[in-house]
Structure formats: C-alpha cells, structure tokens
Amino acid sequence: MQKIVHVAVGVIMREQQYFLTKRLEHAHQGGKWEFPGGKVEKDETVAQALHRELQEEVAIDVLSCYPLIEVSHDYGDKKVLLDVYVVDNFQYEPTAQEGQQSAWFTLAQLSQLDFPAANVAIVAKLLANK
Structure with a gap:
C-alpha cells in the first residue's frame, strides 16, 4: 500500500x-511552479507545519491564514494530501530559500503556468472564488 504524503x-x-x-x-515534478509548503511531521498539526515550512522555504512568519481547499492526488509513484491555506497576513518579504526561482503572479497569470497536477485544483478554486 502506497503511503500518502500529507x-x-x-x-x-x-x-x-x-x-x-x-x-x-531534479525534484519530483521538477521545473513546475507551485504554492510553497511541505510535509506535515508526525507530531505536528497542519497549522504548525504550515508556519514551519513557510519559515524554512520562503522566510516569512504567518500571522493569519484560513483554509481554502483539501486536495488528494495520486501521481502513480506517490499519493499526496494537500491541506491548502490562504496566507493573507504575514511578516517579512517572501524569498525562496532553497535555490529555486520565485515570483509574484496575478490570478490571470496562474492559468498560464505549468503546475504539478495536484496544484491545478488550487488554481481552479482561486479562479472560482474571484
């Protein structure tokens, strides 16, 4: 049975x-744009993981956020469960901390980008909410 990555x-x-x-x-789904985040550790809540991962990956402190969508996706080689939150209040300017490219995009631009399949549902939800 395949493990689900939360x-x-x-x-x-x-x-x-x-x-x-x-x-x-060289990463899984390499070269594609994504919303930042990371794995929820065993003894961690989703909120704790979100705060930790965004500090590590993009050097921001989350001040407030709210749930947007939950996405389950099977890539064949790996299954993921994404707990997605809108982060609309944060401290510091986000900057990629792991050598990857980063940028700000408008909602219209999101539909033109290449995302991992699991992120497509996030973009669709954002477009539906506009």
Missing part, C-alpha cells in the same frame, strides 16, 4: 498577487 500548502497572497516557487529540476 502536505501543508500556503497560498501567499498580497494585493491580488500570489507568490510561487519553481521546483528544482
């Missing part, structure tokens, strides 16, 4: 723009 994801939003990072080429 991931806390932050849709970092400011002034109608969204902050994304690009997966490193």
Whole structure:
C-alpha cells in the first residue's frame, strides 16, 4: 500500500498577487511552479507545519491564514494530501530559500503556468472564488 504524503500548502497572497516557487529540476515534478509548503511531521498539526515550512522555504512568519481547499492526488509513484491555506497576513518579504526561482503572479497569470497536477485544483478554486 502506497503511503500518502500529507502536505501543508500556503497560498501567499498580497494585493491580488500570489507568490510561487519553481521546483528544482531534479525534484519530483521538477521545473513546475507551485504554492510553497511541505510535509506535515508526525507530531505536528497542519497549522504548525504550515508556519514551519513557510519559515524554512520562503522566510516569512504567518500571522493569519484560513483554509481554502483539501486536495488528494495520486501521481502513480506517490499519493499526496494537500491541506491548502490562504496566507493573507504575514511578516517579512517572501524569498525562496532553497535555490529555486520565485515570483509574484496575478490570478490571470496562474492559468498560464505549468503546475504539478495536484496544484491545478488550487488554481481552479482561486479562479472560482474571484
């Protein structure tokens, strides 16, 4: 039985723009844009994981957030469960900390980008909420 990777994801939003990072080429789903986040550890809540991962990956402190969507996806080689939160109040300027590209995008631009399949549902939810 395949293990499910539980991931806390932050849709970092400011002034109608969204902050994304690009997966490193050698990573799973490499070269694709994504909403930052990371694995929920065994003794951690999703909120704790989100705060920790966004500090590690993009150097921000989350001040407030709210749930957006939960996404389950089977990539064939791996299954993921994404707990996705909109992060609309944070401290510091987000910057990629792991050598990857990063940028701010408008909602319209999101539909033009190449995302991992599990992130497509996040973009669809954002577009439906506009």
